[in-house]
Amino acid sequence: MTLTQSAPDYSPGHWRSHVAEVLTRARNRSRLLTDSVDDDDLVRQHSPLMSPLVWDLAHVGNQEELWLVRDVGGRAPVRRDIDELYDAFKHPRAERPALPLLGPAEARRYVSEVRDKVLDVLEHSPLEGRPLLQQAFAFGMVAQHEQQHDETMLATHQLRSGGAVLDAALPPLGVRLPAAEVLVPGGPFTMGTSTEPWALDNERPAHDVDVAPFFIDTAAVTNDAFMAFIDAGGYDQPQWWSAQGWVHRQDGRLSAPGFWERGGDTWWRVRFGIREQVPPDEPVMHVSFHEAQAYATWAGRRLPTEPEWEKAARWDPSTGRSRRYPWGDEDPAPEHANLGQRHLRPAAAGAYPRGASPLGVHQLIGDVWEWTSSDFRGYPGFTVFPYPEYSRVFFGSDYKVLRGGSFGSDPVAVRGTFRNWDFPIRRQIFAGFRCARDAQPEEAS
Numbered sequence: 299m300t301l302t303q304s305a306p307d308y309s310p311g312h313w314r315s316h317v318a319e320v321l322t323r324a325r326n327r328s329r330l331l332t333d334s335v336d337d338d339d340l341v342r343q344h345s346p347l348m349s350p351l352v353w354d355l356a357h358v359g360n361q362e363e364l365w366l367v368r369d370v371g372g373r374a375p376v377r378r379d380i381d382e383l384y385d386a387f388k389h390p391r392a393e394r395p396a397l398p399l400l401g402p403a404e405a406r407r408y409v410s411e412v413r414d415k416v417l418d419v420l421e422h423s424p425l426e427g428r429p430l431l432q433q434a435f436a437f438g439m440v441a442q443h444e445q446q447h448d449e450t451m452l453a454t455h456q457l458r459s460g461g462a463v464l465d466a467a468l469p470p471l472g473v474r475l476p477a478a479e480v481l482v483p484g485g486p487f488t489m490g491t492s493t494e495p496w497a498l499d500n501e502r503p504a505h506d507v508d509v510a511p512f513f514i515d516t517a518a519v520t521n522d523a524f525m526a527f528i529d530a531g532g533y534d535q536p537q538w539w540s541a542q543g544w545v546h547r548q549d550g551r552l553s554a555p556g557f558w559e560r561g562g563d564t565w566w567r568v569r570f571g572i573r574e575q576v577p578p579d580e581p582v583m584h585v586s587f588h589e590a591q592a593y594a595t596w597a598g599r600r601l602p603t604e605p606e607w608e609k610a611a612r613w614d615p616s617t618g619r620s621r622r623y624p625w626g627d628e629d630p631a632p633e634h635a636n637l638g639q640r641h642l643r644p645a646a647a648g649a650y651p652r653g654a655s656p657l658g659v660h661q662l663i664g665d666v667w668e669w670t671s672s673d674f675r676g677y678p679g680f681t682v683f684p685y686p687e688y689s690r691v692f693f694g695s696d697y698k699v700l701r702g703g704s705f706g707s708d709p710v711a712v713r714g715t716f717r718n719w720d721f722p723i724r725r726q727i728f729a730g731f732r733c734a735r736d737a738q739p740e741e742a743s
C-alpha cells in the first residue's frame with residue numbers, strides 16, 4: 299500500500315474526456331428507460347405524481363440546450379419555441395400530459411441534435427474563465443440533471459402497471475455485521491464542501507459543525523424490522539406519529555410501505571412489474587418521512603439529523619478530516635456501493651464491506667435514500683449558483699433532506715456531501731432510513 303496520493307488531474311483534457319463519458323452514460327440510461335416501453339407508455343401519465351416519460355426526455359434535452367448550447371457555447375437555439383413547455387416551474391407534473399409535447403420520435407430527434415452540438419461545444423470550450431466553465435461545472439451540472447431525471451423515470455417505471463420491461467442482475471449477498479450500531483464521538487467536523495468540482499450550490503461552503511455524541515445504525519432498517527412495527531400495530535397507534543404524520547397516515551389510509559400488499563400471512567410487493575414476497579433482509583423502501591419517523595419513535599430511537607448523517611459518513615477519526623465518500627476520496631466503483639441502476643433493488647446489510655465508513659457504518663451511499671430529521675436549508679455562507687431555482691426556492695420547513703443516493707442514483711449524482719430534498723409524505727422515491735439515538739454520558743467515550 300502506498301501512502302503517497304497523486305494530485306487529481308484537473309486539466310481541460312481530463313475534463314473533456316470525463317464529461318464525454320458521463321454524458322454518454324446518462325444518455326444510454328435515458329435511452330434504456332424510454333426504449334423499453336412502447337410509444338403509448340411514453341406519452342401516458344402513469345401517476346399524477348409523475349410526468350409522462352416523453353416529457354422527462356425532452357426536458358433533459360431542453361435544459362442541456364439552454365445551459366450548454368446557448369449559454370456555454372453561445373450558439374443559436376435549436377428549438378426556442380419549446381422552452382416554455384419544458385419549464386418545470388411553469389407546468390406542474392399533473393398538467394404536463396395535456397401540453398402539446400413533442401412526440402416520442404420528435405423528442406428523440408431533438409435530444410440527439412442537442413447532444414451533437416454539445417459535444418462540439420465541449421471540444422471548443424476553454425473550460426476556464428467564467429465560474430460556469432471552470433472544471434467543466436456546467437457540463438457536470440447537466441450530466442447530474444439527466445441522471446436525476448433518469449432516477450425519476452425509474453420511479454415512473456415502478457409506478458406503471460403492466461409486466462416487467464427492465465432486467466438486471468441481483469446485488470451481492472449480505473453479510474452479518476459485527477454491530478447493529480456504532481458510537482460517533484462528539485465534537486466538530488467539516489460539513490459540506492468548498493472544493494468538490496461538481497458540488498451544487500446547496501452543498502457549499504465547507505463549514506464546521508459541532509455534533510454531540512450519538513449512536514447510529516450500521517445498516518438501514520430492514521423489511522423484517524419494519525414488519526415488526528406493522529405487526530405491533532404501529533400504523534394504528536397515534537402515539538408513535540407526529541401530529542402532521544398521523545393526519546397524513548389517516549388521510550392516506552397508510553398501513554404498510556408503498557407497493558406492499560398482504561396475502562394471508564405473507565407480505566408481497568410489486569417491484570418493476572414483478573410480484574414477489576417481500577425479502578426480509580433488504581432495506582425497507584417506499585416509506586415516507588412520516589412512516590420512518592413513526593418507526594423510529596416506536597423503536598425508542600430517532601432519525602439522524604443531517605449533520606449526524608454526514609459526520610457518520612465522512613469523518614475520519616484518524617485524521618480529523620472529512621472524506622469525499624465513506625470509503626475515502628476515490629470515485630464510487632462497483633465494489634463500494636449499489637449505485638447506477640446496476641441492480642433493480644437495494645442490497646442487504648453487509649453487501650458492500652469495502653464501502654463502509656471509518657467508524658464501521660455500512661451502505662450510507664447507494665441502496666436507498668435515507669430520510670434525515672432535518673429541514674432543507676442553506677448552509678452558513680450559502681450563495682446562489684448558478685440560479686435561485688436550483689435550490690434556494692426550496693429552502694424552508696416544507697422539505698426534509700434525504701442523503702446517500704439509491705440503487706437508482708448514478709455515481710455522478712451522489713457524494714458524501716450531496717443533498718436531496720422532498721416532501722415528508724413522498725413514497726414513490728427509493729427512500730428508506732436508518733435510526734440513531736443520543737449517547738448517554740457514560741456511553742460517550
Ligand SMILES: [Fe+2]
Nearest residue numbers: 357386443447
Ligand atoms: Fe429538471
